[in-house]
Amino acid sequence: MKTYTAGISNPDDTKMPAGYSSAIETHELTRKFGDFTAVDSINLHVPSGRIFGLIGPNGAGKTTTIKMLTTLLEPTSGTAKVAGFDVHSSSKEVRKRIGYVPQMLSADGGLTAYENLMLSAKLYGMKRSDRKARVEDALNFMNLSESSNKLVKAYSGGMIRRLELAQAMLHMPSVLFLDEPTIGLDPVARRVVWERLIALRKEYGMTILITTHDMEEADRLCDEIALMHRGKITISGSPADLKTSVGTDANLDDVFVHYSGGVIEEGGNYRDVRKTRRTANRLA
Amino acid sequence: MSEKHAERQTGWLSSFFLVEFFRESLAISEVEIKKLLRDPTELFTRAVQPVLWLVIFGQVFSRVRGIPTGRVTYLAFLTPGILAQSVLFSAIFYGIAVIWERDLGIIHKLMVSPAHRTSLVLGKAVSSGFRGLVQVVIIYVLALVMGISLRWEPWAIGGVLLSVVLGSAIFSTFSLVIACIVKTRERFMGIGQILTMPLFFASNAIYPLELMPPWLRWFARFNPLTYLVDALRSLMIQGGHSVHSFGFDLVVMVSVFIVFLLTARRLYPTLIQ
Numbered sequence: 001m002k003t004y005t006a007g008i009s010n011p012d013d014t015k016m017p018a019g020y021s022s023a024i025e026t027h028e029l030t031r032k033f034g035d036f037t038a039v040d041s042i043n044l045h046v047p048s049g050r051i052f053g054l055i056g057p058n059g060a061g062k063t064t065t066i067k068m069l070t071t072l073l074e075p076t077s078g079t080a081k082v083a084g085f086d087v088h089s090s091s092k093e094v095r096k097r098i099g100y101v102p103q104m105l106s107a108d109g110g111l112t113a114y115e116n117l118m119l120s121a122k123l124y125g126m127k128r129s130d131r132k133a134r135v136e137d138a139l140n141f142m143n144l145s146e147s148s149n150k151l152v153k154a155y156s157g158g159m160i161r162r163l164e165l166a167q168a169m170l171h172m173p174s175v176l177f178l179d180e181p182t183i184g185l186d187p188v189a190r191r192v193v194w195e196r197l198i199a200l201r202k203e204y205g206m207t208i209l210i211t212t213h214d215m216e217e218a219d220r221l222c223d224e225i226a227l228m229h230r231g232k233i234t235i236s237g238s239p240a241d242l243k244t245s246v247g248t249d250a251n252l253d254d255v256f257v258h259y260s261g262g263v264i265e266e267g268g269n270y271r272d273v274r275k276t277r278r279t280a281n282r283l284a
Numbered sequence: 285m286s287e288k289h290a291e292r293q294t295g296w297l298s299s300f301f302l303v304e305f306f307r308e309s310l311a312i313s314e315v316e317i318k319k320l321l322r323d324p325t326e327l328f329t330r331a332v333q334p335v336l337w338l339v340i341f342g343q344v345f346s347r348v349r350g351i352p353t354g355r356v357t358y359l360a361f362l363t364p365g366i367l368a369q370s371v372l373f374s375a376i377f378y379g380i381a382v383i384w385e386r387d388l389g390i391i392h393k394l395m396v397s398p399a400h401r402t403s404l405v406l407g408k409a410v411s412s413g414f415r416g417l418v419q420v421v422i423i424y425v426l427a428l429v430m431g432i433s434l435r436w437e438p439w440a441i442g443g444v445l446l447s448v449v450l451g452s453a454i455f456s457t458f459s460l461v462i463a464c465i466v467k468t469r470e471r472f473m474g475i476g477q478i479l480t481m482p483l484f485f486a487s488n489a490i491y492p493l494e495l496m497p498p499w500l501r502w503f504a505r506f507n508p509l510t511y512l513v514d515a516l517r518s519l520m521i522q523g524g525h526s527v528h529s530f531g532f533d534l535v536v537m538v539s540v541f542i543v544f545l546l547t548a549r550r551l552y553p554t555l556i557q
Contacts, residue, residue: 070396073557092398100396106389110319122311123397125304151322167393 023048023175023207024069028078031064038064040231041078046224048174051201051208053218055252056228057260062211063103065228066177069209070100083174096124099168099206103179105160109153113144113163116152117170124171138166142196158189165196169206176200178210182217190214194221215252225252227259234259305406308399312407317414326374327415331422334370338362338426341490351491355523360432364516364524365489367423368509371416371448375455376480378412379463380472386555395556402549405460409453409545416452420444433522443519443530450537451512457544464551488513493527511536 024046031039039061046052054062067073069082071091080087083097107116117138121131139145142162152160161181168176178197182190194217200206212218218225219239226236235242235255242255250258320327338359345351346358353361385391394404427434435441462479466472484490486500487509493501504510515533518526526533 067557072392072395072553095396095398098396100393102389102392104387104389104392106393108315108319108390110322111315115315115318119311119315120393120397123308123394123399125307125398 021048022046022081022084023050024052024080024082024209026069026078026080029065029068029075029080030077031061031068031073032076037231039068039075042228042231042233044226044233044236046207046209048207049201049205050223051197051210051221053222053225054209054211054228055213055215055218055225055256058213060228060260061231062228063179066100066179066209066211070098070177071095096171097174099171099173099176101161101164101168101176101178101181103183105157105164107152107155107160107163107167109151112149112151113139113155113166114148116163117167120167120170126171134170138170141169141199142166143192156189157185158192161185161189161193162196165193165200169200169204172204172206174207176206176208178208180211180213182212182214190217197221215256219252227256229260305400305403308403309407309410312394312404313410313414316408316411320411320415327418330370330374330415330419333373334366334419334423335426337366337369338423338430342366342430345490351495353492354525356521356525357432359430360521360524361517362490363423363427363432364520365487365513367419367444367448367516367520368451368487368513369484369489370419370423371451371512372455372483372509373480374415374419375412375452376459376483377472377476378408378456379459379461380469380476382408382460382463382555383467383469383472391552392556395553401552402545405457405545405548405552408460409457409541410449412452412456413449416448417445420448427520434520435522435524440519444516447512447515447519447533447537450534450541451508454508454512454537454541454544457541457548460548461544461551464548464555467555483507483509488517488527508537508540511540 022045024044026042026044028041028043029039030037030041042061042065044052054065056062064073068075069080069087071087071094074088082094085093085097087094107113108119111119114135117135118131121135126134136145136148139148142165144159144162144166147155147159152163155163165178165181168178181197182193185193197208197210198221201208208221210217210221222239224236224238225242226233227242228234235245237245239252243250243252246254246258342359342362345362349358351358351361382391395401424434459476462475463472466475486496486503487507488504489509493504493510496504511528511533514526514528515530515537517524519530528536
């Protein structure tokens with residue numbers, strides 16, 4: 001496993017405290033919006049170096065959970081530690097140690113891939129002397145070196161996603177949060193993203209938390225999965241254990257239907273649908 | 285640790301904080317400026333309005349001679365007002381771009397970075413200042429073509445540039461605050477239209493404050509555009525007269541900017557919640 005420290009002003013800034021093995025730990029984590037409880041007392045434990053999947057129907061609370069873990073949203077009650085730091089009291093320490101790929105295609109289309117990464121390098125406080133090398137390494141890792149000076153608006157959806165992964169891994173975070181990273185991608189682009197995620201974990205030992213509606217993706221990538229429904233975690237375990245819990249020939253689709261009550265669509269709102277459609281439009 | 289050593293360390297830390305803070309702000313403003321230069325259409329379309337105001341409104345009202353403008357012609361009196369107006373109009377819709385960036389997830393990524401949130405807001409304000417500087421060039425060229433006597437002393441030009449950057453920063457940050465409150469582009473368009481005209485007409489941009497009824501004059505005194513125009517009037521035009529000293533106008537503008545900056549810093553995270 002590579003330990004990459006070049007470019008970081010203080011390499012310890014992106015690492016977890018010594019002796020700490022839990023990448024993500026929540027205790028009764030809750031978020032309410034008025035009377036509505038989006039996330040209801042969830043307890044998560046994600047050991048370091050794992051790929052952890054959060055699945056569930058629209059409106060189950062996955063994105064709200066990610067927002068709390070990435071310090072974008074304050075929990076109403078309960079606690080959460082990411083990379084060994086409390087998301088409420090040490091939010092800046094958490095932010096130094098995480099990378100985030102939101103559901104929307106968020107790379108700036110008006111900039112080149114190189115410029116997008118350079119912006120991140122500056123915001124993450126990388127040393128000037130190391131920025132260029134680090135950016136080039138990240139582009140290389142995501143197979144984007146040849147198109148690094150092209151404006152991102154000319155990229156395909158799969159390339160944008162790889163660029164966003166490059167942006168999220170640039171500072172070598174301990175934990176990566178990916179909110180539906182392959183939504184709207186064609187099967188080839190999707191597989192390339194999977195392959196890069198597996199390489200990220202293998203080569204750099206990053207912990208990855210991924211939300212997805214794609215059960216094939218969850219099955220292939222995740223060491224452990226938690227299924228959220230109505231803000232609660234209804235079951236968690238390895239993909240194999242979850243399948244066994246439903247039946248001998250069950251797949252993750254069956255697990256999903258079984259534990260989310262078999263309701264095809266009950267959650268999500270107009271904003272979620274609009275967000276997803278916008279991502280799809282950018283990919284078209 | 286000795287007190288002296290601790291003091292030295294605190295000083296080092298605070299200067300490191302400032303370096304970090306300004307590096308982040310510059311990084312944000314640099315990419316904004318890069319994008320603007322790559323597609324400068326907006327800069328040219330923004331130039332149309334001041335041209336119309338000066339060439340049509342200015343020329344017609346110069347003939348009226350009903351507006352007391354001191355030692356200068358009405359056209360010369362109007363020129364700094366139109367520069368301030370174009371600064372206001374190009375900065376006040378900045379919030380829409382921020383809402384658009386929120387919808388694309390760009391703001392989410394900036395917020396997850398360890399960059400100071402105030403520096404993210406300041407970076408946006410600085411890039412808006414750059415847009416304001418482009419307006420300066422447009423208005424100066426236009427004024428020259430129309431035969432208006434401008435001041436060319438370096439300190440006067442420096443004062444104009446500083447005032448315009450500050451004015452742009454004030455209105456773009458104000459726009460960001462509004463964006464954080466209304467949250468959608470549709471609502472912002474409505475609010476933006478409602479805000480722009482009162483800010484413009486309740487200022488000294490196209491007529492002196494003395495012509496206003498007392499209630500409107502009272503409102504104009506709380507309008508930052510009034511202080512931008514006041515600063516520009518004596519700095520830009522030969523024989524131009526400002527009601528307040530440049531120092532006073534500057535203090536008012538800096539104070540207003542700090543209030544908006546801190547408010548925007550507080551509200552910015554709510555844009556993505």
